[in-house]
Amino acid sequence: MFALIVAGEAVFFLPFVLPRIFRPTLLEVFHLTNVQLGIAFSVYGMVAMLAYFPGGPIADRFSARKLMSFALVATSIGGFALATLPSLAGLKVLYGFWGITTILLFWAPLIRATRAWGGTKLPGRAFGILDGGRGLVAAAIGSGAVVLFSFFLPAEVQNASFDQRADAFRQVIILFSGITFAAAGLVWFALPPPNEPSDDSPNRYEPGGVGRVLRMPTVWLQAIVVVCAYIGYKGLDDVSLYAHEVLEFDEVQAAHVGTLSMWVRPFAAIAAGLMADRFGVARMTMLSLLVFGIGSAVIAAGAFRPGITAFFFITLIATSAAVFALRGLYYAMMEAGRVPFGDTGSAVGIVSVVGYTPDVFMGPLMGILLDRWPGELGHQYVFTVLTLSAMVGLAASISFWHIVRRPT
Template sequence: MHDINRELTPAGRTIAMLALIVAGEAVFFLPFVLPRVFRPTLLDVFDVTNLQLGIAFSVYGVVAMLAYFPGGPLADRFSTRKMMSFALVATSIGGFALATIPSLAGLQVLYGFWGVTTILLFWAPLIRATREWGGTKLPGRAFGILDGGRGLVAAAIGSGAVALFSFFMPSEVQNATLEQRTVAFRQVIFLFAGITFAAAIFVWFALPRSKESSDDSQSKYEPGGVVRVLRMPTVWLQAIVVVCAYVGYKGLDDVSLYAHEVLDYDEVQAAKVGTLSMWVRPFAAIAAGLLADRFGVARLTMLSLLVFGIGSAAIAAGAFRPGETVFFFATLIATSAAVFALRGLYFAMMEAGRVPFGDTGSAVGIVSVIGYTPDVFMGPLMGVLLDRWPGELGHQYVFAVLTLAATVGLMASILFWRIVHRPI
């Protein structure tokens, strides 16, 4: 295995992981963090329905599905540093286009463009570099630190963005005109685009150049790796777990709108609820990664899916009413923790599933093609459920879907655990 750790000092190793963390979240600020935290405002400013926004997500998802598989072999063949830096610059340019408040068609084209920049050029290099950083002994820690760190970056920037948005809004938020909301929202878009561009510069200088000239044959892409990976049942089960966990992640996009429509929070309060969910992520993912290296990735995955299912079922059952703050926040924190723990675990499953390092990109491509299909269907599905059944009922249906996903994922993780604990 090409070993990044032999080429870096301890300080360089820390800086390299920090670059992966910042870049790994910054690249998704514009397409995903923005609508997650500011969904009610985005719908008003762009004058779109939940379904129309969901279709834009779906365009992204379709492009991403086409990009995941070729992106895997590209990551095994070309420079991580160059691919990630270029992807970040291109994504930030899309952000400045978003600030012009394009039409619905323009918004959909932009999401398709981001599907190329964030997936074809970025995703597999990020996962390969992280697996390389963790090596064979600390896969859980590597991916836990990556996703936990990404969560910390998202929560910090998200909170800053909410503060910036609040600064540009009038003191009486409910009385803000569309023009005032648009001006405030545009500042948030500029903030996210600027940070994404800065992340590109950080990656360019922080990641080692050595892989570009590496002669290590085990680090190079081999066509036979695709066939080897396709024959591994653990890879297919890992893909199912990723699908189910990602349904949960996409479902959390509904949290701020749920707080606004069901619990009567205003737009700023609803954005803070969405940000609270994000603050859970760093602690959950890092803790899950550390515990996984000690107790096993499969065990922690099963536990996380169980908690995710219970929390989703509580919301689906209509357990909350305005004013029931403590119970709601306890459930939100537990459910968010389980979902974000899964994000810190599901690529660490690759080491437990005994995927050869030289086939990492191919495995990432295959798992991602299947695992991230919620990018295609969850946006439109949530849009249909929320628009057709306005109010609490639509949100209950959304979380019923999440409950079903958690149940399927739990069954797949149990099978994965049985296979990896079977004698070789």
């Protein structure tokens, strides 16, 4: 599980964690607008959408150890290319490449291996520990990256030259790339070689899994929950820029705000997983979506001004906790939804094709809202989108709860 946790977060350091923590700096160093960065995210999302579906059956048939190790090595190579600070065209190529390495070869094997670890009795704990552990890794590495970034800048951050900012940011990229490469070795040596399942094993691969999963209404409701929760996760990319533009934090302070959001993740995901095994995945999912919606609505209402930081941090922590709790819950819904283990990869592929569509549209949408309405108004529109998504997700989770309560 330790190897799954480290690898499960390291593979996303470069495409997602980096811009989340250092969004203002990334925009400056690469000479990008929010829309241009959103387009790069969209390229990743479109490639990922094509990769999720075939990635599921591949995970059901082949070794997670081999697939995940190769994916990590390839992703890290892309990171070293990013350290050369390529043009916008090169950045879009890199994000498309990462869409293949992180999704086609990595995502479904990670979920399948985690479900196998948790078994039928502790699915909430397994996925809660996975996402909580991933959050702990991301927060620790993210905090270290902020320290490294500030080390290469002068004491007065505002006085740093462009070259100083670019060099400091390059060191952070190299750090993330090296950790991703090291994670490949950890996976290779920590994950055991797969055992061939016997003919009567419930874990064996059987053709037709995609068709079986497509006929399950709980899978479609799970996919809707993932869409709405993932919109919230992508929306949290805006918190560092919000702190910078609305609350007037400097770049390092804004990066610390983004890191604070990440530190909430391990505690929220693990706690949600433990409570899901005790009180039910569906109930915890409904509660998390409700809190996510309320927190987003408060920010969308424009409740914060420079100097009013305590209420902002309380709201940020609560909203982040709800979003990260959902990340620890929404794959545990498979066990509650009675998806056969042998069809796990196929179910992951279908849920992911639908659930991660925000990778395609959220980046450009956020960019358009933030660039067309500069300042606080653009951020309010972003969090209005998050509020609406939470409401839709809550409706889907209530329907899921009604279905799973019925006797088999």
